[in-house]
Amino acid sequence: MAKHPFTLPDEDRALSPHTGWTRAHWEAVADGLLHAVAPYATGGRALYHLPGGPPSGSGPRSDGLEGYARTFLLAAFRVAGAGGADPHGFLERYAAGLDAGTRTPGGAGPEDWPLITDRSQPLVEAASIALALRLTRPWLWDRLPGEVRERAVRWLSDALTAQAWECNWELFPVTVGGFLAETGEAGETRAAAEAAIARGLDRIEPWYRGAGWYSDGPARHFDYYNGWAMHLYPVLHAWQSGDPAALERYGDRLAVHLADYARLFGGDGAPLHQGRSLTYRMATTAPLWLGALTGRTPLAPGVTRRLASGALRYFLDRGAVGPEGLLSLGWHGPYRGVLQRYSGPASPYWASKAFTGLLLPAEHPVWTATEEPGPAERADAVTALPVPGWLLQSTASDGVVRLHNHGSEDARYDPHYTRSGYSTVTGPTPVDAGPAADNHFGPLLDGSWAARSAIEPLGAGDGWIASAHDAGGQRVVSVVLAHGAAEVRIHLMIDSAPGTPVRLTGWAAGEGLHSELHPVHGYTADGSLSGLSTAFTTDARVPVLTGRTGEAPGDRLFISLARLTGDNAPPPLSSLAGVRVTTPAAGTADAAAPDPEAATRITVEWTDGPRRHLRITSRAVRAD
Incomplete structure (x- = not known):
């Protein structure tokens, strides 16, 4: 299977039964x-x-x-x-x-x-x-x-005073300063190095959001820069400096982070x-x-x-x-x-x-x-990470990890932040994919996705996560529940006009994978797109559901089952969960002016798992 030109030692399957590598x-x-x-x-x-x-x-x-x-x-x-x-x-x-x-x-x-x-x-x-x-x-x-x-x-000294971009770049003067301070250079260089260290570490401090997670700057930018930059440079500097207080501060954050990170x-x-x-x-x-x-x-x-x-x-x-x-x-x-x-x-x-x-x-x-x-190899798991706004879902039978994104956002780098789902076996379709964008829900304007705002996290709990955003001037509340390899995707259009077309897409999967969407409530048609390019394949298939909003509050609700799996013969998706919907009573809303605070209640009962009760309004999602 190797596709590289390097000459490597023989594998050691006794020491390394999973990889053979030493x-x-x-x-x-x-x-x-x-x-x-x-x-x-x-x-x-x-x-x-x-x-x-x-x-x-x-x-x-x-x-x-x-x-x-x-x-x-x-x-x-x-x-x-x-x-x-x-x-x-x-x-x-x-x-x-x-x-x-x-x-x-x-x-x-x-x-x-x-x-x-x-x-x-x-x-x-x-x-x-x-x-x-x-x-x-x-x-x-x-x-x-x-x-x-x-x-x-x-x-190197110019790095000590150069302005950095407001992100992990603040740590580059810290790293240069750590070396220059250590070399024993006297006078202004040493003083400038120590100042650069203190300044950079002070600047990243407000970006530590807790539970081991940094944002990469002041906004909600969460990704691998947490590990290979935001944790790496401060911890290495503390370790090389022999500073026990700094190592306790930054090292303890790293330890907390790794408990989540290993699941990626x-x-x-x-x-x-x-x-x-x-x-x-x-x-x-x-x-x-x-x-x-x-x-x-x-x-x-x-x-x-x-x-x-x-x-x-x-x-x-x-x-x-x-x-x-x-x-x-x-x-x-x-x-x-x-x-x-x-x-x-x-x-x-x-x-x-x-x-x-x-x-x-x-x-x-x-x-x-x-x-x-x-x-990911030990057991099926669904883990909510409220700080970055992620729900991690892994299945041991196929080793696939899925991330349901309800909190990380950086529109400059769409599509690597702005899709609602990512995994270890699929990649997003390109930025110019238009309506073929994978793992997205929203209203369509003239056949294209309505422009959307940043994600607003609304809550997370055992087996679920929720967020909201605006798309084309319409507020969308989104909830995902996960169990095993299955998902329930819920989208509530709060203030859309009747007759607004909506579209949901699933995972962009290549050969050997099953990507499915099954309509439960609100959708009127299904289909799929094929021949799409991702980092994993040039022939990805993306399932699609479509519908239109109606007059009543329940006609602004769209629910589907979804699944991405590498298992060869998975059971029918429709058999994995039952969903019951209770929309606001007639007295709480009318067709012209629905009450955004009237709760929609949804019960999801997994066939081989727990029952979840959700209460959804325009500003909050609660689970009983």
């Missing part, structure tokens, strides 16, 4: 990735001009710096994790690049690094370089000529496909390793390695690395649907963060314990 496999992959990028370095090795994708909006010089910085981070994990052993000479080539790139930064030379300015991409790459230098300090930095160190400090990986090793920057792929494993590294994790060592090795193997077995050993811009193989405007040819190499685990010594239990199954 620490030696991680080391071999790291070496293979580093050998593969070497031919694309410039003569002085300051820039890596990688092929295989469109340039980013920052220009080729910045893209070349990105290639240097992100692969240097990989080399740092590899060498630091081996106690400084470097038989392939990786640090020698990155030391040479540091020398060449800082001779006349921003100048006209062929390898001069661009200057770090406000909200510029070099600020991001400076953080990777500083972290790599800090990890490898005894074997690289401390052996450099003084003049090279001085030039590198001058270039499917039985096949796949991380959940949601959020932006998904081309970083196995960087999703970084917080798993970080918890083990710092002793801040609720996960058994064998679970940590099973999830991390499962994710790395998942991508390598599915073509993430091409014949030349290079990571592509995409998910499995190349796929532009997961890219953002800042994505360049070297962007995928933030996957280097996955190799944080190499910092753990070979004798650590995370490497020596027998692999244990992850949460």
Whole structure:
């Protein structure tokens, strides 16, 4: 099944019964990735001009710096994790690049690094370089000529005062500051470094929303940046600084987060496909390793390695690395649907963060314990996460994890935030899919979805979650209940005019998966769309239900059963739940002016599970 060119050790199914992989496999992959990028370095090795994708909006010089910085981070994990052993000479080539790139930064030379300015991409790459230098300090930095160190400090110092975007970027000056403060530089540089650390950590503090979750900025942006940025940088800084108070503060948050985070990986090793920057792929494993590294994790060592090795193997077995050993811009193989405007040819190499685990010594239990199954493999589970507004649904029979999104929102990166469902086996249809957008409900205006507002969470509980949004000036209340692989999807149109057409779409599933919608209340027609492209397939099928609002309150309610499953012969969807509806009495509303606070009551009884009673109004959802 392997689709990569790397030579790997034999599998060890006694130690790793789920993946067969060990620490030696991680080391071999790291070496293979580093050998593969070497031919694309410039003569002085300051820039890596990688092929295989469109340039980013920052220009080729910045893209070349990105290639240097992100692969240097990989080399740092590899060498630091081996106690400084470097038989392939990786640090020698990155030391040479540091020398060449800082001779006349921003100048006209062929390898001069661009200057770090406000909200510029070099600020991001400076953080990777500083972290790599800090990890490898005894074997690289401390052996450099003084003049090279001085030039590198001058270039990095601009990161201490550069303005960051109001998101995880605030942590890049923190990371640079951590290195510069540690090097013992005296005077203004040290003071500026310490100020940058304090300022950045202060700025992210209001974004900690509790229960282990950060938003990536002031809005409701929840995705993998929680793990590979918002937790990673503060915890690593506290750990490297030997600051017990900071490690307790940030490490304890990480430990709480990992209890939820472990549920985001499917039985096949796949991380959940949601959020932006998904081309970083196995960087999703970084917080798993970080918890083990710092002793801040609720996960058994064998679970940590099973999830991390499962994710790395998942991508390598599915073509993430091409014949030349290079990571592509995409998910499995190349796929532009997961890219953002800042994505360049070297962007995928933030996957280097996955190799944080190499910092753990070979004798650590995370490497020596027998692999244990992850949460999605153990038992069916439905878990409400009120802080991000998610309902996680996993089934052990097929290992599929589904996320019902009723809280995470970032319209700039639609469709990776704005759909109501994501999973480990499906991806969203593209942003230009129009009415073919998967996992969406809303009114249609002239045959297209009405523009919608941000999500407003309305509540979550045992087996259910709810939210509201406006679409084309009409308020929509949405509720999802889940049990096993089945879902009940409820949508209440609060103030729509009679005769408004509505549309519901399901999961965009490829071969080997069943994606279904079954009408229960309000829908008048069903069908499906096929031949759609996602990160998983070029021939996805999306089920569709349609209907129209009517005069009475009950005619503004739309209910369906839904299912996404990889099981071969699932029972009929219609047999999995019974639904009973009680709409507001005639005296509480009339056709012209329905009372938005009159409650709609719905009872859902799962055939092999519990009974749920819901009370739905325009502003709240309650479960009895």
